[in-house]
Amino acid sequence: MFLDDLDSEDTTPTEEGIPEEQGVVVGADISSLNSMAGTSTSRSLRFTGTISGVPVLVLVDRGLSHNFIHPAVVEKLKIEVDTVPVFRVHVGNGESLQCSQLCRRIPLELQKQIFNIDMYVLPIHGPAVVLDIQWLSLLGRVTHDYATLTIDFSWEGRHIKLKGDQSVSRSITLNTLQALCTKSQLEEAFELFFLDPIDEAGNPVSALEETPPPIVKLLQQYATVFEEPIGLPPRWFHDHRVYLNPGTKLVNVKPYRYPHLQKTQIEKMVREMLDQGIIRPSRSPFLSPVLLVKKKDGSFRFCVDYRALNVVTVPDHFPIPTADELFDELGSTRLFSKLDLRSGYYQIRMHNQDVHKTAFRTHDGHFEFMVMHFGLTNAPLTFQACMNELF
Numbered sequence: 001m002f003l004d005d006l007d008s009e010d011t012t013p014t015e016e017g018i019p020e021e022q023g024v025v026v027g028a029d030i031s032s033l034n035s036m037a038g039t040s041t042s043r044s045l046r047f048t049g050t051i052s053g054v055p056v057l058v059l060v061d062r063g064l065s066h067n068f069i070h071p072a073v074v075e076k077l078k079i080e081v082d083t084v085p086v087f088r089v090h091v092g093n094g095e096s097l098q099c100s101q102l103c104r105r106i107p108l109e110l111q112k113q114i115f116n117i118d119m120y121v122l123p124i125h126g127p128a129v130v131l132d133i134q135w136l137s138l139l140g141r142v143t144h145d146y147a148t149l150t151i152d153f154s155w156e157g158r159h160i161k162l163k164g165d166q167s168v169s170r171s172i173t174l175n176t177l178q179a180l181c182t183k184s185q186l187e188e189a190f191e192l193f194f195l196d197p198i199d200e201a202g203n204p205v206s207a208l209e210e211t212p213p214p215i216v217k218l219l220q221q222y223a224t225v226f227e228e229p230i231g232l233p234p235r236w237f238h239d240h241r242v243y244l245n246p247g248t249k250l251v252n253v254k255p256y257r258y259p260h261l262q263k264t265q266i267e268k269m270v271r272e273m274l275d276q277g278i279i280r281p282s283r284s285p286f287l288s289p290v291l292l293v294k295k296k297d298g299s300f301r302f303c304v305d306y307r308a309l310n311v312v313t314v315p316d317h318f319p320i321p322t323a324d325e326l327f328d329e330l331g332s333t334r335l336f337s338k339l340d341l342r343s344g345y346y347q348i349r350m351h352n353q354d355v356h357k358t359a360f361r362t363h364d365g366h367f368e369f370m371v372m373h374f375g376l377t378n379a380p381l382t383f384q385a386c387m388n389e390l391f
Contacts, residue, residue, distance in 0.1 A: 282368035
């Protein structure tokens with residue numbers, strides 16, 4: 001990274017209004033482009049520090065000659081900024097950034113040690129703070145060990161040893177990921193997940209705190225809508241019926257054989273449905289087998305194979321609207337709302353005369369559904385009819 005003085009008398013404005021680089025170079029070599037890209041070099045170390053209690057990623061690179069801090073951190077912590085003569089920061093790809101602001105004596109805490117450091121405000125990419133040889137020179141005699149990622153020095157009469165972060169994650173391309181997946185062994189694996197938002201003091205921020213007051217009032221008024229459903233739903237406009245073709249024999253299919261892991265999952269799911277009240281023990285002569293379908297997140301979906309029952313079920317011919325018809329109804333509408341029913345099919349009851357036809361068997365017992373299961377052939381039509389009358 002190179003620094004050029006833009007206040008030099010030898011500089012003249014360019015077409016973009018930015019002076020040309022004719023000042024004296026006071027920066028370091030071009031390899032420090034890695035600092036801007038957020039990656040590590042053989043002479044850089046990463047640390048996790050805090051400024052006023054807020055965690056920040058710190059990169060220490062002895063190839064630089066100035067300390068930098070990201071403007072987002074300055075704005076978030078409301079750090080006082082002084083105006084300094086404008087200079088230009090050149091990076092290795094030929095681009096340049098202008099810097100004209102300086103934050104003095106920022107209290108940066110690294111592993112329980114506080115250092116008051118002057119930092120220039122610059123939109124660096126990757127770390128929030130970049131420390132350079134200017135900071136290292138204040139520490140006196142410094143020993144670097146890049147094998148163990150440590151820095152040893154004396155500070156205020158005490159021996160200090162800072163240990164850098166061992167793991168450095170980086171983004172990869174899709175082709176690289178696919179190539180890694182074809183190998184028999186992976187060296188490292190990373191998981192990305194969202195962190196709960198925190199305020200400036202580090203306390204978790206509730207989603208309701210960022211929600212407009214009228215919406216919060218509405219959510220609190222109908223809080224029961226978002227609770228976990230327990231027990232049977234009320235009777236709606238349509239209970240689901242299963243009409244069989246005349247002369248149909250009893251549907252009784254032999255249960256499937258499950259591995260031990262799936263047996264444990266089936267027992268757990270059956271227990272949860274019994275607690276919710278949507279199934280009950282059965283002595284029905286009907287029988288359909290159960291199988292588990294793996295979801296994308298690795299969990300299982302409880303499915304009942306009603307194919308034999310559906311073959312002998314009289315199909316319903318209630319009209320399902322097509323997508324084109326629904327779009328035509330929108331007209332010039334610009335505002336839309338979305339209603340997502342939780343376990344929507346389970347909010348419709350089975351007709352009392354047809355409950356026994358939904359019976360299924362597991363290795364642990366014989367049960368039947370009190371609510372409409374999604375595997376039944378006419379379930380989408382019953383649900384559509386209920387929604388049409390409801391709205």
